[in-house]
Amino acid sequence: MKLRIWFLKLVSLGTYIFLWAPVLVIIVFSFSANKYGIKWEGFTWKWYAALFENETVRDACLRSLVIALITVLVATPLGTLTAYGLYKLRFKGKEFLRTSILLPIVMPEVVTGAALLVFFIKLMPFQLGYPTIIIAHIVFSTPLAVFVILGRMQRIDWSWEEASMDLGASRFNTFRRVIGPLLMPGIAGAAALIFPWSFDDFVITYFVAGIGDTTLPIYVFSQLRHGASPVVNVIGTLFTVITIVGLLGAKLMEKRRMTTDI
Amino acid sequence: MEKTADMQLERGIQPDAIQSGFHSQITTYLGPIIIIQVLFVLLPLFFILAYSFFKSGPYGNLIFEFTLDNYRSILDTGYAMVFFKSMYYALQTNLMCILLSYPLAYYIARYGGRHKAFLLFMIVIPSWTAYIIRLYALKTILGSNGLINNFILDLGLIELPIRFLYTPWAVSIGLVYTWLPFMVLPLYASLEGLDPSLWEAATDLGSAPFRRFVRITLPLTRGGLLAGTILVFIPSLGDWLVPYLLGGSKFMMAGTLVAHKFTTAGDIPGGSCLAAALAFILLILLFLVIKFGGREALEQAL
Numbered sequence: 001m002k003l004r005i006w007f008l009k010l011v012s013l014g015t016y017i018f019l020w021a022p023v024l025v026i027i028v029f030s031f032s033a034n035k036y037g038i039k040w041e042g043f044t045w046k047w048y049a050a051l052f053e054n055e056t057v058r059d060a061c062l063r064s065l066v067i068a069l070i071t072v073l074v075a076t077p078l079g080t081l082t083a084y085g086l087y088k089l090r091f092k093g094k095e096f097l098r099t100s101i102l103l104p105i106v107m108p109e110v111v112t113g114a115a116l117l118v119f120f121i122k123l124m125p126f127q128l129g130y131p132t133i134i135i136a137h138i139v140f141s142t143p144l145a146v147f148v149i150l151g152r153m154q155r156i157d158w159s160w161e162e163a164s165m166d167l168g169a170s171r172f173n174t175f176r177r178v179i180g181p182l183l184m185p186g187i188a189g190a191a192a193l194i195f196p197w198s199f200d201d202f203v204i205t206y207f208v209a210g211i212g213d214t215t216l217p218i219y220v221f222s223q224l225r226h227g228a229s230p231v232v233n234v235i236g237t238l239f240t241v242i243t244i245v246g247l248l249g250a251k252l253m254e255k256r257r258m259t260t261d262i
Numbered sequence: 263m264e265k266t267a268d269m270q271l272e273r274g275i276q277p278d279a280i281q282s283g284f285h286s287q288i289t290t291y292l293g294p295i296i297i298i299q300v301l302f303v304l305l306p307l308f309f310i311l312a313y314s315f316f317k318s319g320p321y322g323n324l325i326f327e328f329t330l331d332n333y334r335s336i337l338d339t340g341y342a343m344v345f346f347k348s349m350y351y352a353l354q355t356n357l358m359c360i361l362l363s364y365p366l367a368y369y370i371a372r373y374g375g376r377h378k379a380f381l382l383f384m385i386v387i388p389s390w391t392a393y394i395i396r397l398y399a400l401k402t403i404l405g406s407n408g409l410i411n412n413f414i415l416d417l418g419l420i421e422l423p424i425r426f427l428y429t430p431w432a433v434s435i436g437l438v439y440t441w442l443p444f445m446v447l448p449l450y451a452s453l454e455g456l457d458p459s460l461w462e463a464a465t466d467l468g469s470a471p472f473r474r475f476v477r478i479t480l481p482l483t484r485g486g487l488l489a490g491t492i493l494v495f496i497p498s499l500g501d502w503l504v505p506y507l508l509g510g511s512k513f514m515m516a517g518t519l520v521a522h523k524f525t526t527a528g529d530i531p532g533g534s535c536l537a538a539a540l541a542f543i544l545l546i547l548l549f550l551v552i553k554f555g556g557r558e559a560l561e562q563a564l
Contacts, residue, residue, distance in 0.1 A: 017365075019442065023391065026399045038407060039412070056468070078298075081291050082297070084291055088287075097299070108500020110524075111500060111544075119305065146295075151561070197390070200391070200393070207524065224401070224507060243391045246390070
């Protein structure tokens with residue numbers, strides 16, 4: 001019995017180290033004075049300063065932020081609407097719709113990217129660039145919102161809706177005043193998750209980006225053939241921080257549920 | 263009167279929903295997503311399929327004449343081998359991920375106690391951190407002047423750096439490293455859903471730990487295993503950056519080929535065959551998962 005727990009502990013610990021060591025290494029080396037980014041030569045902030053002076057990086061960063069923000073603003077309400085419909089209505093073809101919504105998440109990214117690329121260049125009047133990137137991000141982010149909010153819907157008390165509507169409130173007002181607030185943690189959590197999900201994406205974005213519009217992950221990709229560099233270490237740290245903040249935000253929303261639930 | 267009420271119940275909507283029109287409700291709530299799904303998910307996939315089965319003209323325009331030539335030329339150029347090699351790597355990755363994730367998920371679910379949330383969070387973060395950054399990080403560790411080599415060179419154990427990077431080993435490690443969290447999470451979800459009294463009952467009835475695991479735990483977590491397999495096997499089969507960045511320029515896998523065909527070579531029909539094959543394998547697996555009750559574990563893992 002004891003032996004078994006030790007075995008489980010050992011494997012778990014090893015797995016955590018395996019998952020975290022590389023990320024921790026680049027965070028640590030983003031503060032190293034060594035200009036090849038791989039040896040420790042004393043603490044410095046200068047690569048962080050260099051990052052903000054580098055115009056290409058600044059532009060790419062700004063572009064990624066704008067894309068992620070628009071994606072959050074579109075995909076979150078859309079996901080809420082969809083989740084509400086999927087939860088409330090029963091109809092033929094619902095299972096099919098649900099599975100199809102799952103597709104952009106489970107499909108290999110190269111397939112989604114390739115399919116969208118062909119579609120955009122052969123069938124749509126768009127130039128590759130901002131609009132195609134944003135459409136692609138909305139396509140693969142909305143499903144995330146749908147399933148996060150659906151999960152929340154399964155846990156709230158729907159008799160409040162009935163009560164509100166029995167008392168004469170319209171469906172819209174009921175949603176605005178009763179169900180919406182009850183779902184808020186799920187909706188905000190979805191938004192907090194979509195942000196890093198969109199900000200971090202490389203593969204699909206690379207397919208549909210065309211030539212001009214470099215996002216931050218694409219910039220990192222262009223730097224990779226030069227091997228390690230302190231600036232990429234800094235960008236990597238930035239990505240990790242954004243992800244942690246987004247996930248912590250989603251977690252906190254989840255916690256708040258406990259206090260708002262009646 | 264009663265009959266209509268029953269029908270309404272069957273459809274799972276409230277009476278007032280009927281009044282405002284069932285179809286108009288579907289349009290309001292689900293119209294936008296249906297448009298997006300049809301226009302930007304199903305139609306593009308359909309086009310990939312069409313490109314793989316139809317002739318294409320000199321400027322990449324479709325000529326509506328059915329042909330299997332695209333597939334034939336893919337087979338002739340030895341890309342079938344690449345595909346099988348990818349299947350092998352994806353299978354290997356999947357097995358390694360199960361071997362590492364099962365003990366971990368089991369440990370968190372049963373012995374995590376009040377640290378459960380934290381332990382899970384530490385799995386979720388890597389799975390959400392930009393994949394290109396994590397690969398870059400792995401590369402700095404494995405490289406010939408990377409951390410591991412520097413360390414053993416400094417110790418004086420070796421004279422020259424060992425080549426980790428650009429070997430099949432690096433690809434295997436990279437695939438497991440990238441996709442591991444996506445096996446842990448659904449497995450955890452299905453282990454967490456297990457009723458602990460089942461174990462107690464089995465133990466009380468004299469079942470040995472190993473037997474208990476094989477007869478009870480394993481079958482009950484089938485959904486989680488299948489969901490994890492979708493989230494690990496499929497993306498590693500179609501992975502582009504791991505083989506590209508860690509395997510070197512000559513190391514080809516299915517995902518690398520698709521990316522190469524579309525972004526560099528501009529060979530839409532050839533790339534479409536490979537992409538269609540990948541999508542096909544995914545659909546089979548997805549069907550199996552839904553059939554064997556893994557849908558919930560899959561949707562929860564998100």
